[in-house]
Amino acid sequence: xxxxxxxxxxxxxxxxxxxxxxxxxxxxxxxxxxxxxxxxxxxxxxxxxxxxxxxxxxxxxxxxxxxxxxxxxxxxxxxxxxxxxxxxxxxxxxxxxxxxxxxxxxxxxxxxxxxxxxxxxxxxxxxxxxxxxxxxxxxxxxxxxxxxxxxxxxxxxxxx
Amino acid sequence: xxxxxxxxxxxxxxxxxxxxxxxxxxxxxxxxxxxxxxxxxxxxxxxxxxxxxxxxxxxxxxxxxxxxxxxxxxxxxxxxxxxxxxxxxxxxxxxxxxxxxxxxxxxxxxxxxxxxxxxxxxxxxxxxxxxxxxxxxxxxxxxxxxxxxxxxxxxxxxxxxxxxxxxxxxxxxxxxxxxxxxxxxxxxxxxxxxxxxxxxxxxxxxxxxxxxxxxxxxxxxxxxxxxxxxxxxxxxxxxxxxxxxxxxxxxxxxxxxxxxxxxxxxxxxxxxxxxxxxxxxxxxxxxxxxxxxxxxxxxxxxxxxxxxxxxxxxxxxxxxxxxxxxxxxxxxxxxxxxxxxxxxxxxxxxxxxxxxxxxxxxxxxxxxxxxxxxxxxxxxxxxxxxxxxxxxxxxxxxxxxxxxxxxxxxxxxxxxxxxxxxxxxxxxxxxxxxxxxxxxxxxxxxxxxxxxxxxxxxxxxxxxxxxxxxxxxxxxxxxxxxxxxxxxxxxxxxxxxxxxxxxxxxxxxxxxxxxxxxxxxxxxxxxxxxxxxxxxxxxxxxxxxxxxxxxxxxxxxxxxxxxxxxxxxxxxxxxxxxxxxxxxxxxxxxxxxxxxxxxxxxxxxxxxxxxxxxxxxxxxxxxxxxxxxxxxxxxxxxxxxxxxxxxxxxxxxxxxxxxxxxxxxxxxxxxxxxxxxxxxxxxxxxxxxxxxxxxxxxxxxxxxxxxxxxxxxxxxxxxxxxxxxxxxxxxxxxxxxxxxxxxxxxxxxxxxxxxxxxxxxxxxxxxxxxxxxxxxxxxxxxx
Numbered sequence: 029x030x031x032x033x034x035x036x037x038x039x040x041x042x043x044x045x046x047x048x049x050x051x052x053x054x055x056x057x058x059x060x061x062x063x064x065x066x067x068x069x070x071x072x073x074x075x076x077x078x079x080x081x082x083x084x085x086x087x088x089x090x091x092x093x094x095x096x097x098x099x100x101x102x103x104x105x106x107x108x109x110x111x112x113x114x115x116x117x118x119x120x121x122x123x124x125x126x127x128x129x130x131x132x133x134x135x136x137x138x139x140x141x142x143x144x145x146x147x148x149x150x151x152x153x154x155x156x157x158x159x160x161x162x163x164x165x166x167x168x169x170x171x172x173x174x175x176x177x178x179x180x181x182x183x184x185x186x187x188x
Numbered sequence: 189x190x191x192x193x194x195x196x197x198x199x200x201x202x203x204x205x206x207x208x209x210x211x212x213x214x215x216x217x218x219x220x221x222x223x224x225x226x227x228x229x230x231x232x233x234x235x236x237x238x239x240x241x242x243x244x245x246x247x248x249x250x251x252x253x254x255x256x257x258x259x260x261x262x263x264x265x266x267x268x269x270x271x272x273x274x275x276x277x278x279x280x281x282x283x284x285x286x287x288x289x290x291x292x293x294x295x296x297x298x299x300x301x302x303x304x305x306x307x308x309x310x311x312x313x314x315x316x317x318x319x320x321x322x323x324x325x326x327x328x329x330x331x332x333x334x335x336x337x338x339x340x341x342x343x344x345x346x347x348x349x350x351x352x353x354x355x356x357x358x359x360x361x362x363x364x365x366x367x368x369x370x371x372x373x374x375x376x377x378x379x380x381x382x383x384x385x386x387x388x389x390x391x392x393x394x395x396x397x398x399x400x401x402x403x404x405x406x407x408x409x410x411x412x413x414x415x416x417x418x419x420x421x422x423x424x425x426x427x428x429x430x431x432x433x434x435x436x437x438x439x440x441x442x443x444x445x446x447x448x449x450x451x452x453x454x455x456x457x458x459x460x461x462x463x464x465x466x467x468x469x470x471x472x473x474x475x476x477x478x479x480x481x482x483x484x485x486x487x488x489x490x491x492x493x494x495x496x497x498x499x500x501x502x503x504x505x506x507x508x509x510x511x512x513x514x515x516x517x518x519x520x521x522x523x524x525x526x527x528x529x530x531x532x533x534x535x536x537x538x539x540x541x542x543x544x545x546x547x548x549x550x551x552x553x554x555x556x557x558x559x560x561x562x563x564x565x566x567x568x569x570x571x572x573x574x575x576x577x578x579x580x581x582x583x584x585x586x587x588x589x590x591x592x593x594x595x596x597x598x599x600x601x602x603x604x605x606x607x608x609x610x611x612x613x614x615x616x617x618x619x620x621x622x623x624x625x626x627x628x629x630x631x632x633x634x635x636x637x638x639x640x641x642x643x644x645x646x647x648x649x650x651x652x653x654x655x656x657x658x659x660x661x662x663x664x665x666x667x668x669x670x671x672x673x674x675x676x677x678x679x680x681x682x683x684x685x686x687x688x689x690x691x692x693x694x695x696x697x698x699x700x701x702x703x704x705x706x707x708x709x710x711x712x713x714x715x716x717x718x719x720x721x722x723x724x725x726x727x728x729x730x731x732x733x734x735x736x737x738x739x740x741x742x743x744x745x746x747x748x749x750x751x752x753x754x755x756x757x758x759x760x761x762x763x764x765x766x767x768x769x770x771x772x773x774x775x776x777x778x779x780x781x782x783x784x785x786x787x788x789x790x791x792x793x794x795x796x797x798x799x800x801x802x803x804x805x806x807x808x809x810x811x812x813x814x815x816x817x818x819x820x821x822x823x824x825x826x827x828x829x830x831x832x833x834x835x836x837x838x839x840x841x842x843x844x845x846x847x848x849x850x851x852x853x854x855x856x857x858x859x860x861x862x863x864x865x866x867x868x869x870x871x872x873x874x875x876x877x878x879x880x881x882x883x884x885x886x887x888x889x890x891x892x893x894x895x896x897x898x899x900x901x902x903x904x905x906x907x908x909x910x911x912x913x914x915x916x917x918x919x920x921x922x923x924x925x926x927x928x929x930x931x932x933x934x935x936x937x938x939x940x941x942x943x944x945x946x947x948x949x950x951x952x953x954x955x956x957x958x959x960x961x962x963x964x965x966x967x968x969x970x971x
Contacts, residue, residue: 049299063206064199066427068376069459073891076376104199117197121190124856127864128676129196130203130377130427151904159898162891164375164428165676167867168899170860 377427
């Protein structure tokens with residue numbers, strides 16, 4: 029069964045006919061060809077498919093496509109300014125926080141949400157904030173370092 | 189520099205799931221609900237009627253169209269008890285583990301394939317399963333392979349040194365036993381590939397999430413009865429591997445799917461399928477005794493070693509072979525007189541078993557580090573003192589270990605001293621005493637690891653092949669290729685850096701090419717990347733540089749001895765006005781004047797002058813299957829834990845690690861490996877476990893039930909490096925990839941045991957889940 033929806037992804041409006049049983053993850057990857065949203069566990073356990081739905085991080089595998097009618101979705105592609113990488117992305121590169129890269133876009137979206145919504149945080153709070161994103165390569169240590177470095181970019185006004 | 193990272197951080201990946209080809213269709217596997225059953229009949233007619241289903245491949249087609257999966261190792265040739273079953277990727281007659289594929293469906297969309305899966309009618313005759321290794325060894329046990337007559341796939345005996353002398357000299361003999369649960373790497377991206385067969389040329393092109401495209405080609409072409417030169421595999425971006433992507437048995441079916449349907453076929457494995465169909469690892473039991481003197485000198489170890497290989501240990505993965513390094517690695521960092529191991533590799537109705545970070549060596553090392561804990565406890569000597577007493581000393585390298593390993597270099601006492609300091613062990617031991625008075629149980633754990641790295645073994649596919657090619661393009665840029673497949677370990681970064689340093693070119697001028705089966709090399713496993721492919725790369729780059737210098741001398745009219753290159757510009761050290769860029773040189777060599785304008789002796793070599801291929805081989809490995817590694821890095825760990833005796837929860841209060849991997853090729857990359865590895869080991873120590881029921885059903889088949897560390901479970905880690913160069917590698921570098929999770933797992937267990945010493949608890953197994961910790965405490969209190 030097809031359901032018509034209107035949604036905005038990375039600030040671009042779309043009119044789509046979606047399969048009722050398809051997920052937001054399916055739509056982003058298969059219809060809109062947004063590759064950053066990674067199919068991980070499809071159970072909402074690993075966070076590799078994390079996107080912002082109306083500004084809040086969700087596992088896109090757990091959201092049915094018809095549910096995003098009228099909603100706004102942001103993925104890492106939406107953080108790019110043309111070819112220019114977002115300062116948060118640069119912080120990940122500079123701090124060696126990307127290893128296999130499969131969890132990276134999901135972690136970036138969660139971190140982007142945290143940094144935009146918390147003015148100050150402890151390491152403990154940061155760890156709790158990203159615990160929904162599993163990473164098997166880094167042990168999280170360089171990821172945490174990168175997010176803290178990104179906070180400095182943000183505090184110094186280098187942010188969007 | 190870091191082009192790959194720039195790509196991945198902005199979502200521009202080339203993972204298997206990102207690949208789309210015209211007319212591409214999708215493959216899913218349908219698994220057995222039973223762990224052990226005879227397939228009485230399969231009827232796929234209803235599934236084939238679903239609109240969009242192109243083909244259903246069952247065991248019948250597979251047996252008809254394919255050869256059995258090739259064995260990845262076979263030591264029966266040298267007289268070892270070593271069985272290799274006849275195995276196909278889809279079960280034909282009976283299923284031997286839950287989730288074993290009984291059909292593959294090729295359809296226009298994965299959801300259509302899933303719909304069709306429900307319409308396959310299969311009649312099973314359930315057979316009694318065996319999921320317990322001890323039961324599997326009983327004569328009345330159900331048989332996984334009836335034709336064998338028992339479930340013993342591999343039976344090995346190793347007798348290193350003089351075990352009788354060791355036990356004769358003993359002042360005490362202490363019992364030691366240790367069990368590790370079944371676990372695995374379970375990368376966030378599961379397995380997958382795309383296959384595209386061209387029936388006109390007979391060429392099968394594949395893109396795979398693999399650690400070794402060259403080995404994959406060998407395996408797939410053998411199973412699919414294709415000539416090797418008609419299969420080509422490109423490594424896609426790999427979303428984590430850890431040994432789990434060193435098998436291609438499912439890829440063979442995807443290739444067959446493309447041959448059968450004439451369409452490109454994509455298979456992206458679901459996470460549940462990865463849990464159910466492996467590869468799994470660990471699941472070993474050691475039982476034995478250690479001979480010691482009262483001063484803590486360890487004389488010898490005798491043990492029986494059991495490994496639960498699951499359904500099959502040589503074809504769907506390389507399980508049985510891991511038993512060899514498990515036994516050979518027992519002596520670890522210590523001087524012993526004798527080690528005797530009797531090892532059994534047993535098949536059961538569990539998922540296939542293959543590599544996971546540590547492969548086999550981890551098992552022997554962890555056993556020895558548990559032995560040290562026993563010796564320390566029973567003789568009341570601090571665990572670091574037992575190690576200091578038994579260490580191989582810095583002046584003894586190269587050291588021929590009992591098992592045949594030739595340890596290249598090291599300073600074990602220095603590594604341990606440094607970690608004791610970084611871990612603030614003395615002050616924690618003081619706190620430990622005070623805490624106990626307040627009912628808090630703090631424990632200090634110590635572990636030491638010597639990791640054999642870079643295997644090159646006979647009678648198996650891991651023979652140590654490697655190859656690198658370095659080229660200067662016609663515009664003076666550099667292309668680097670090798671079999672150091674990038675799997676998230678950072679090989680693109682290290683290759684860029686190594687090549688730039690040797691060649692004297694700018695980092696940004698270097699392009700590292702994707703690994704393909706065109707490059708004859710075994711890929712990445714056994715922590716070999718820094719040793720083998722890097723060795724080949726260094727040799728190729730050095731030779732290329734010599735040619736570049738010679739050519740630049742020719743064009744600059746200067747003796748080669750006076751030519752140097754920095755930041756991609758040649759200059760004469762005698763006459764600074766003589767300069768030319770690499771770009772200018774490349775243009776001269778390729779086009780203006782071109783090859784005919786070069787000195788005659790250079791032309792006469794018939795070489796493409798600016799492309800060099802090279803290989804590398806360890807000077808110390810032999811045909812002897814117990815001496816197969818190239819380098820031996822060392823590392824030491826300190827963990828301080830607090831055990832909540834009411835809940836069984838373990839928290840890590842302090843973690844320190846010191847590592848000696850010889851020359852560090854790139855500090856960030858090495859530290860990334862260490863941090864990631866340590867946290868993986870912590871997961872194994874505390875929470876990760878593949879739990880099978882008696883009927884062979886896997887209970888922990890998702891990240892919910894198989895509990896991997898989150899950011900909240902990862903401790904702050906204090907890190908120290910020591911660099912003792914290997915005399916046997918090109919830059920003194922050593923492999924390091926697998927050492928960190930070995931040390932971290934056993935140090936946590938040792939720390940827990942130390943914390944619970946007032947209860948006189950002997951930690952018998954991992955993981956130390958809360959339930960188990962509570963159980964041990966209750967048992968110690970007679971409950």
